[in-house]
Amino acid sequence: MLNRIRQSIVYRIGTLMLLTVLVALSSMVASYVISDAAENDAAAVNLAGSLRAMSYRLSATAPSGNVQATADLADEVAKRLARVLSISDFSASDNLRAARNYRKVIVSWEREIRPLLESIASGRLSMDSLQLATYLEPFIGDVDTLVFDYQTIAEEKISLLRLVQLGSLFAIVVLVYLSLYILHRSVELPLKQLTSRSLSIAQGNFHQHRLEIDSEDELGVLARTINYMSDEIHATHQQLAKRVELKTEQLQKSHEALDFQYRLARRISEGPLAGTELGKWLEEFANMADLDNLDLCLMTPDGEAPYEHLVEGKGYNHCESYECRICVSSCGPSDEGSFHIHRFPLEVDKRNYGVLTCTLPQGKDLDEEQLQRLATFADSVTAAIAINEREAQERRVALLDERAIIARELHDSLAQSLSYLKIQVTRLSHANRSEQVNKSKVKEIIHELKEGLDSSYRQLRELLTTFRLQIGPGGLRNILEQSILAYREQHPQITILLDYHLNEVPLTPHEEIHLLQLVREATQNAVYHSQGDMVQISLIQAKNQSLNVRIRDNGVGISNAPEKRNHFGMSIMQERASNLNGKLNIQRREEGGTEVQFNFIPLYARERELVWRDAG
Structure with missing residues (x-):
């Protein structure tokens, strides 16, 4: 009781x-x-x-x-x-x-x-x-x-x-x-006391003003329970605070690492990295990852020794040039003397570009995060070297393509004109060697030679203008407007109109170049050969996503014998149309003049159609 x-x-x-x-x-x-x-x-x-x-x-x-x-x-x-x-x-x-x-x-x-x-x-x-x-x-x-x-x-x-x-x-x-x-x-x-302690706990004070209630009744049990709970929560808070502090430090380091990788990736995308600049990136990476001794050896895929050896700290003291191939082939962790070595290969598509070496004292090893950062840095350096090599290869290919284009343009224009002139010179030579010189025939040949020279000179100027063309920030519309403005200045008697409705169409550079050259070729033919006073150029997109290009004039119309020398540009336009997987049609207009029609489906529309087809 x-x-x-x-x-x-x-x-x-x-x-x-x-x-x-x-x-x-x-x-x-x-x-x-x-x-x-x-x-x-x-x-x-x-x-x-x-x-x-x-x-x-x-x-x-x-x-x-x-x-x-x-x-x-x-x-x-x-x-x-x-x-x-x-x-x-x-x-x-x-x-x-x-x-x-x-x-x-x-x-x-x-x-x-x-x-x-x-x-x-x-x-x-x-x-x-x-x-x-x-x-x-x-x-x-x-x-x-x-x-x-x-x-x-x-x-x-x-x-x-x-x-x-x-x-x-x-x-x-x-x-x-x-x-x-x-x-x-x-x-x-x-x-x-319980109310005061509860308010204190509500404010986050778990270890202040302990309850001094020594009774054995319910409130005493509650007080002891609250004291125990407060001690546990206080200890948990301290542990959580330490963990939060540790996680914050880790997140800060992760943020620094991500920022470093972002800046490095952005720099890699801007252009090639030279050895001096890559050394600065290596130094910043060593400071960010808390690593002292790093070696970055850069090699050509076929080389035996590095063409660039970047060292941060003391590096690997036992590194010798004749051991480079052995160093590259023995990637991973290893113990060498009083050092613990980690090697990360700079390798992509079975092409080796060098090795990243981290040297540690014996008995010390890298944690998982440092290993991941070293591997990521090695991959970034590898990507930078591979991108530089690929860009160099693309520049070589682009140079060869450009030379092939120039050769094709010269062959399709000047070469044909020069061949025609050579034929006329041969005719003139035969006419002069005959016993009776036909002056009227000689005069005709000389006139044709003169026209051929004028045409060749005009074609040369057009080629020079074409080769100097560059599609700038304004895109295809801007360069077309500049070309039309030049034609208007050269031929003020001809009205040239442009109806452009491709502002929302994402054309590739390849498509823009061929469209530009095709429109210029057709416009040039209309200006020089149609004998009309108006040229209409329209570029629109049909409902089936195809692009329709039309160049119409009100001149005499296309000749029934297009194989004559003044119509050799049609073969060039046919070749450009085939490069865009399009269809070219050149015909006389009933109301007079010539109409050049070109239809093709741009790359983005073809890819979207394939995606829809696969989804269906």
């Missing part, structure tokens, strides 16, 4: 409440019992008091000789004496003082007073009122004593009731005070 009271606030408070209720109930029951016992005390006092008054009446009635009135009063006194006994808390045989006084009054009444009164009333005994009153004085005194006894009994009951109520009140006050004291000490103060 005591253990339960000590270990449970609820049981403790419940016990106090139960005691308070029991005291209150006891007080109520006692009050009820006492009040119930004192219910007839007042009536008994009144009845006893009335006996004294009736005794005085009898003392006045009996000497008058009225027997009936005397008998009636005597009967009434007897009834009231019996009534007093019936409402009393004792019986006539009890040994209480009130019971003894009552028996004395009854005996005195029945044996002395009543016979005396009857004798006086009947005349057997003569006694006046004064004498009778004097004789009744002892009896009246006994009645007064009986009244006083009843009054004393009533006052004792009232005193007992007052005492019970005061005792109950005191017990209730004590219990209430004890309850309030226990609530204050066991509930209010601990709750204040």
